[in-house]
Amino acid sequence: MTPEFKYRKHKFDEGEPLSPWREKIHEVIFEADTFAGKTFDVALIITIFISVLAVMLDSVQVISVQYGSMLFAAEWAFTILFTIEYILRLISVRKPMLYAKSFYGVVDLLSILPTYLTLIIVDAKYFLVIRILRVLRIFRIFKLANYMGEASMMMNALRNSRAKISVFLYTVLMSVVVFGSLVYVIEGPENGFSSIPKSVYWAIVTLTTVGYGDISPQTPVGQFLASCIMILGYGLIAVPTGIYSAEITREAMKKKDVTNNACPSCAYEGHDKDAEFCKKCGAKL
Amino acid sequence: MTPEFKYRKHKFDEGEPLSPWREKIHEVIFEADTFAGKTFDVALIITIFISVLAVMLDSVQVISVQYGSMLFAAEWAFTILFTIEYILRLISVRKPMLYAKSFYGVVDLLSILPTYLTLIIVDAKYFLVIRILRVLRIFRIFKLANYMGEASMMMNALRNSRAKISVFLYTVLMSVVVFGSLVYVIEGPENGFSSIPKSVYWAIVTLTTVGYGDISPQTPVGQFLASCIMILGYGLIAVPTGIYSAEITREAMKKKDVTNNACPSCAYEGHDKDAEFCKKCGAKL
Amino acid sequence: MTPEFKYRKHKFDEGEPLSPWREKIHEVIFEADTFAGKTFDVALIITIFISVLAVMLDSVQVISVQYGSMLFAAEWAFTILFTIEYILRLISVRKPMLYAKSFYGVVDLLSILPTYLTLIIVDAKYFLVIRILRVLRIFRIFKLANYMGEASMMMNALRNSRAKISVFLYTVLMSVVVFGSLVYVIEGPENGFSSIPKSVYWAIVTLTTVGYGDISPQTPVGQFLASCIMILGYGLIAVPTGIYSAEITREAMKKKDVTNNACPSCAYEGHDKDAEFCKKCGAKL
């Protein structure tokens, strides 16, 4: 779902040193500590945002008819800009292949490739939508806002509860398969439940409390069963929430409450961060 | 979303002192400690409530036709009342401009302005609805109920988890853009997914488990993808809940984990319950 | 929502003592400690359950036509049974008026009154549905299952977070009024948003993620605003959940972690329940 929020810098600590001008480009493009780096990032995010908006608007019939040529020109302008950026990124890292194969490297490439492909392939409608993946590049905004720590803490909590969430997801999937099949037998094709896959789809719509209403049970037994699924889904939401809450609470407590420094006099550990004296023996920490 | 729950009083500690009668008005209008102040607040809240109800009922065709003139009269009565109140508020504070530019100052002005504007502008339908913002003035009810502490604690927890919630919101927005575009390609205009913005709208309706059902996927692949979005949305709700739960728990514990006893030597407060020595100066507690 | 889960017994400790046979009836009807009391409660709950089912089935056209007379007879049988029970309850308590005016006293009366009223009033359709309130009497099941402690703990947590939940509810109500009015202006009667109250209803349907789809925005601006409400509602659910989670956690911790007994030797408090020696000075507790 969310890409890894690792700080790039450390990845490039190894390898041969870059020449000064490539070092400079690297600083501007990859870092957000200097003024130039920050400005570049802000400009990039705005450009990406506008280019994604352009792709979205291009799909609207009315706009496409009237402003089609303008959007076409804009698209090529963005593509060329992003191509230059991509090449600069490749140049300014010590191991270009490592970048090219990383998550962002692939996304960066996918943002420019489809437009070039339209020159070769005639019906490239499906390729064009890939450009929307540019939106993922905006995740770099967190580097700017210093949200990396928060984001990585949230990812940590997700990772730690991975096993529990798997068990939960599996239970959900089992439930919708069993309930979906049951409702298929009870309601049958005459009430819109035309096949088991479709009934399972309906069970998912119901269990997750989405409830489109395009298919809904008509027989009393079907409605009773649907009620059971709804109440199950209504209660089951407590499970992932409980898991994640506990994990976040644990993660948050670990970080804040206590330092690892032992008292030099009595070796008591677990002092508050702002403690200046040991709370057990009164010695200066 | 919610206006700042700051206690007014402290804002007006500076500036030249008010004359006694303005001091008196200030006490009645801005404070809720005295009997007069409480009575004024209760009366004000009831008046606001009725006036908002009148605006709402006025929009109902049947009622507007029959009781139109009565509602028109009531509206002017309310507007004049609120205007007097507004003027009294301006008079009874030391720095009127500060009040006028504050959140409540603007809301107070917006509650009366639209009615006056109907005298100048003919088609003021849109302006009239602004009067509904009066409803925000009822937030003052919390001052009466002594809920300021609770409200500010909830706001604190929100503020502290701001960064995490931003990351979450951003992930949600990315997801709906990517999924919406995907479904647009898969389902296409013939199934109601007429443009990417509309498909993104559908993805939001699905991910947040609202599920209007005005647009819904018809192809098996589209329904499979929709199922993924639903389960994602169903599970993702755990994230903000976990964040906020942890924050509220932390906020609630902070209050309890710590004693109120000041250090006899350095007067530092906020010692752990099991502390035997002051953690700031090392004196025996 | 839920009636008070107070244990009846204590309410009747005062007043003149009951004669032995009334004491006996009281034991059977009001207590669940003896075998007779338990049997009575189980029988009562089953009877109530069947009688509620009968009322519900009576409203189904097909069943009402075919089994109408049977259901009519059953209803009178239940009513006479419950009347006898009500009289016995009145007899076997020391202060009958106190019982009659209590929550369960009123519910008990409302379960029998409507059937008698049909003898006097001809068109008593609306009165008949009141009989469904019998369902509330089944809450007594918790007395049997010894769930009183759990139930009262949950109520305590609700009561303690009352202030915070009020602030939350108020924010929700403000939001739907403001958003509803906004959408009313944007979409207007031509798209089904015929009045502000109806638009507010739609905003509630959307914010709570119910999403019937009977009214849904048609204009792009309306859909954008709807998206905002959905995401707001999707995130806002974290607030009551966080509040209640923190409260339940606090309530659960209070009970379990720690005894109030001080160490007789060093007076250290906060020992685990199973501690036999002081963990600070090693003295026998």
Place this chain on the structure above:
Amino acid sequence: MTPEFKYRKHKFDEGEPLSPWREKIHEVIFEADTFAGKTFDVALIITIFISVLAVMLDSVQVISVQYGSMLFAAEWAFTILFTIEYILRLISVRKPMLYAKSFYGVVDLLSILPTYLTLIIVDAKYFLVIRILRVLRIFRIFKLANYMGEASMMMNALRNSRAKISVFLYTVLMSVVVFGSLVYVIEGPENGFSSIPKSVYWAIVTLTTVGYGDISPQTPVGQFLASCIMILGYGLIAVPTGIYSAEITREAMKKKDVTNNACPSCAYEGHDKDAEFCKKCGAKL
């Protein structure tokens, strides 16, 4: 909902010892520690997955018409495979009846029985769907992934909060019965609320925030009541979540708050981290 996650092995510690080759089969089929056991489990899970997919696809008209005979052959192949596996399971345990009557024993039998029944009974459509229960057998995947501990912890938390969840569920059921009946009286059959059971069904659809929209209130009073149910349902979700969060947090903390160090004097484990003396025997830790 979820079957018991007990580790099989311990169940078979008693009874007469198995002969070496049956011991070998037992190891492969029931254990996941050896390479053979792991391989068998992976193969089994894949086979089950494919067979369930086949059952689901068979219900799709288009596929069934074209690939019917192929799916028929596959079904018999799977059935014979699972029959052999079932017999091997029976052979390789010391107490076959105990296995046959266990949860998985019944599911294993239900996965093969329906296909054989089609030889005897002509119209076995309903029996065939029972085969979908094979999906439950995939729960064995958790044995492979070493998720048994996580799963049993989640089940523990559910079990511990059983009483609270019962109270919650009961409150929900009471609410939908009372609200459903109320809306039935207010809206009546002319607006789709044709009977109390159907109105209760609608109340469940609304309270759980599913919101199909197949029935929705039309009168202002009905819409007001519906709004109340929605907001109730929106807020009520906090209750199970809070309960489960607290329970999971407690379960998680239990594990951490305590050290693994045994008392040197009495070998008692489970001391608090800051304990200096054994709380069981008073010895210096």
